[in-house]
Amino acid sequence: MNCERCRTMALKVVADADACDHFQGSDELWEKQGSQGSHCCGRSLWYGKTGVNSSALQGDERIVVRGDGTDAAPLTSCLRRKEATILNTAKIPENPSSPCSIHLQKLPHLTDYLPNLKPLPNPLEKNTLYHPPAGFYINQSEVVLGKIILDLSADSEAVSSHSPQVAYSRAGPRWQVFFDPKDIKAAIVTCGGLCPGMNTVIRELVVGLWEMYGVRQIYGVTAGYRGFYSRDPIELNPKLVHNWHKLGGTALETSRGGFDLNKIVDAIEHHGFNQVYIIGGDGTMRGAVNIFNEIQRRKLNIAVAGIPKTVDNDIGIIDRSFGFQTAVEMAQQAINAAHVEAESAVNGIGLVKLMGRSTGHIALHATLSSRDVDCCLIPEIDFYLEGEGGLFEFLEKQLKENGHAVLVVAEGAGQDMIPRTEAQKEERDESGNLVFLDFGAWLKSELKNWWARDHANELFTVKYIDPTYMIRAVPANATDNLYCTLVAYSAIHGVMAGYTGFVSGLINGNYAYIPVEEVAHARNEVNTKDHKWAWVRSVTNQPDFVKP
Ligand SMILES: Nc1ncnc2c1ncn2[C@@H]1O[C@H](COP(=O)(O)OP(=O)(O)O)[C@@H](O)[C@H]1O
Ligand SMILES: O=P(O)(O)OC[C@H]1O[C@](O)(COP(=O)(O)O)[C@@H](O)[C@@H]1O
Ligand SMILES: [Mg+2]
Numbered sequence: 110m111n112c113e114r115c116r117t118m119a120l121k122v123v124a125d126a127d128a129c130d131h132f133q134g135s136d137e138l139w140e141k142q143g144s145q146g147s148h149c150c151g152r153s154l155w156y157g158k159t160g161v162n163s164s165a166l167q168g169d170e171r172i173v174v175r176g177d178g179t180d181a182a183p184l185t186s187c188l189r190r191k192e193a194t195i196l197n198t199a200k201i202p203e204n205p206s207s208p209c210s211i212h213l214q215k216l217p218h219l220t221d222y223l224p225n226l227k228p229l230p231n232p233l234e235k236n237t238l239y240h241p242p243a244g245f246y247i248n249q250s251e252v253v254l255g256k257i258i259l260d261l262s263a264d265s266e267a268v269s270s271h272s273p274q275v276a277y278s279r280a281g282p283r284w285q286v287f288f289d290p291k292d293i294k295a296a297i298v299t300c301g302g303l304c305p306g307m308n309t310v311i312r313e314l315v316v317g318l319w320e321m322y323g324v325r326q327i328y329g330v331t332a333g334y335r336g337f338y339s340r341d342p343i344e345l346n347p348k349l350v351h352n353w354h355k356l357g358g359t360a361l362e363t364s365r366g367g368f369d370l371n372k373i374v375d376a377i378e379h380h381g382f383n384q385v386y387i388i389g390g391d392g393t394m395r396g397a398v399n400i401f402n403e404i405q406r407r408k409l410n411i412a413v414a415g416i417p418k419t420v421d422n423d424i425g426i427i428d429r430s431f432g433f434q435t436a437v438e439m440a441q442q443a444i445n446a447a448h449v450e451a452e453s454a455v456n457g458i459g460l461v462k463l464m465g466r467s468t469g470h471i472a473l474h475a476t477l478s479s480r481d482v483d484c485c486l487i488p489e490i491d492f493y494l495e496g497e498g499g500l501f502e503f504l505e506k507q508l509k510e511n512g513h514a515v516l517v518v519a520e521g522a523g524q525d526m527i528p529r530t531e532a533q534k535e536e537r538d539e540s541g542n543l544v545f546l547d548f549g550a551w552l553k554s555e556l557k558n559w560w561a562r563d564h565a566n567e568l569f570t571v572k573y574i575d576p577t578y579m580i581r582a583v584p585a586n587a588t589d590n591l592y593c594t595l596v597a598y599s600a601i602h603g604v605m606a607g608y609t610g611f612v613s614g615l616i617n618g619n620y621a622y623i624p625v626e627e628v629a630h631a632r633n634e635v636n637t638k639d640h641k642w643a644w645v646r647s648v649t650n651q652p653d654f655v656k657p
Contacts, residue, residue, distance in 0.1 A: 212273035213252055216622050217610035219287055219412060222405050226607065228285035232322050239321070247281035247602075253621040255426065277426075280599035280613050280620035287607030288383070288412075290323040296342060296382040298330040299359040300389035300396070301540070303578075304420040305432035305439075306585035306593040307388060309354040311361060313597035314386050315345045321598070322605055328382070329360075333389075334396055335367025337376040354590055357582045359388075366539025368396045374403045383411045384604050390419040392540050394612065394629040401610035401625060412609040414600040415625045420581040422470040425631025426623055427614035431593045433470065435586045436463075440475035443576040444517065448481040451513035454570035458504065458514050458556060462549030462575045465519035466542065469635050471580075472519040476645055483507050483514040484651040488521035489635045492654040494555060501559050503652050516552075520577065523548045549573050595620055 220226050231246070233239045255275035259265075297314050299307050311329065318324035328342035336342075343361075353360055377385060377400075387397045394415050401413045417424045422433040440463050447459025463471045469487020476485040484503065486492055494500045507514040527546045536544040553573045560569040585593060592615065599613035599620040612628045613620060635642065646653070 210273040211276045213276045216278050219607045231286050246284040251279040252276035253616045253619040257617045277621040282602040283606035286605040293324045294326040294381050295384040296328050297386045299361050299363045300333040300393040303581045304418045305435035306589045307359040308356045309590050309593035310597045312350040312353040313594045315350045316347045317598045317601045319347050332362045333364035338372040357584045385413045388416045388418050397625050398629045412604040414604050415612040421465050423468040425633040435589045436580050437474040439580040443574045444479045448515050450572040455568040456508050458571045460516045460573045464577045466521045469519035472517050482517045485517045486522040487519045497657050527551045
């Protein structure tokens with residue numbers, strides 16, 4: 110039977126021999142014997158007594174059954190009001206690879222190293238704003254598939270190797286939690302570069318913890334990782350953060366570098382934080398893995414959750430990072446301006462540089478949605494300027510045919526073309542990322558040199574627009590704000606349920622929990638072999654840059 114309330118799979122009701130006629134011969138009636146009126150997932154929880162019969166159950170409003178297998182229908186039929194909540198406490202195998210060949214990525218849990226932690230009923234049950242309806246709680250058996258596009262032909266890899274489908278735990282509230290709200294001291298930190306929506310995530314973590322779970326001790330760690338040990342945390346509450354979703358940047362401030370593992374974990378212990386929410390990109394998530402490992406090593410009752418942030422959208426597994434859509438939308442303004450400038454000049458070229466350290470997602474999506482772009486250069490493709498099949502030859506043709514051209518370049522594109530001094534080759538930012546040279550500015554001067562050399566007597570204009578910081582410093586748009594809210598709430602539910610060392614993110618349109626270790630190393634690069642890149646080429650008509 111599928112329970113209507115929590116939509117679990119078929120459940121086995123284990124019942125006491127004397128409970129009622131339906132259960133004769135079974136082993137055990139309720140998990141807890143003889144207590145009444147406790148609060149759990151069902152609002153009014155009744156625990157049966159050994160030896161009671163069906164008439165003893167008749168007056169009860171609601172009953173909570175914990176089961177692990179067969180049909181619960183006989184039990185509900187014992188009740189006059191026939192209202193039963195069935196919680197699936199069925200243990201799922203660690204690696205359930207059969208019968209549907211699914212591999213569930215194991216999510217770290219506090220009880221992995223603190224086995225004596227006791228679960229509590231979810232405080233949402235008592236929250237007058239929620240009244241958890243049917244299907245509210247997520248069971249540990251609910252998963253989100255990592256891949257939803259499969260090739261079912263016999264010779265495809267998935268079919269021929271019988272490789273299991275990777276699945277992730279579905280995000281959302283659990284009926285049991287491992288934190289008592291009055292004992293929670295939560296910390297929120299933002300690290301790395303800016304991204305639209307960071308303030309929304311902070312706001313929603315504060316509001317969600319406060320309103321949903323009644324947490325009253327919520328702190329912001331300022332200035333990134335270094336802030337744990339070098340700054341006093343600031344107290345946050347819904348009143349303080351209520352407007353933050355309308356602000357770009359991060360009100361907590363951010364920084365690169367400053368990652369000192371022992372100092373950070375010492376500070377977490379010193380401040381008594383037991384929930385740590387870390388908002389950041391790939392570098393930040395690698396730091397979060399180390400923090401989680403150290404906390405485990407010290408056997409601390411502290412949960413760590415990551416919320417992936419990157420305007421570059423270079424983090425793998427998740428559909429996209431928050432703020433990415435806002436960035437693509439903002440990029441349109443720059444492309445439009447470049448187009449107007451180029452069209453209004455004789456032999457005009459509009460050149461726009463967009464962010465993307467090692468991936469060209471913003472450039473790719475901005476190009477596809479604009480339709481005014483004639484060439485899109487990203488770090489994932491090889492290209493060259495001079496000679497047959499090169500950029501200059503293409504632009505010459507475009508200018509001849511249309512009188513103008515628009516170029517979009519990702520900041521990480523063509524970095525190996527720009528001559529660097531020895532010092533520039535070594536230059537790193539505080540986090541150890543290679544400092545890039547300005548490809549847009551370099552390309553502009555190369556374009557001018559080319560034109561002066563080959564077309565000295567003809568007019569030519571290059572208008573270079575660099576909106577990079579402007580794009581990432583804006584507040585999130587409505588879609589991203591919603592995403593930020595749900596990803597923050599998902600993180601809260603996961604931490605409350607005792608999960609740790611995980612990241613909450615969107616996978617194939619559903620919110621899921623992913624081990625942070627996996628996220629820290631999963632890259633999301635533009636696949637230049639798939640149809641999306643082919644579409645870019647068809648929209649722009651740009652060359653394949655294949656040398657003859
Ligand atoms: N491999 C790593 N191990 C531990 N901390 C790291 C690692 N890489 C980066 N960090 C830290 O994470 C923070 C943000 O990293 P950074 O690369 O600047 O931005 P992002 O997280 O946005 O990619 C910095 O404080 C940095 O020191
Ligand atoms: O903020 P900085 O230090 O100028 O760094 C700029 C970099 O930050 C980004 O906007 C985002 O990078 P991260 O997600 O790694 O923080 C990159 O696109 C860009 O290369
Ligand atoms: Mg990064």
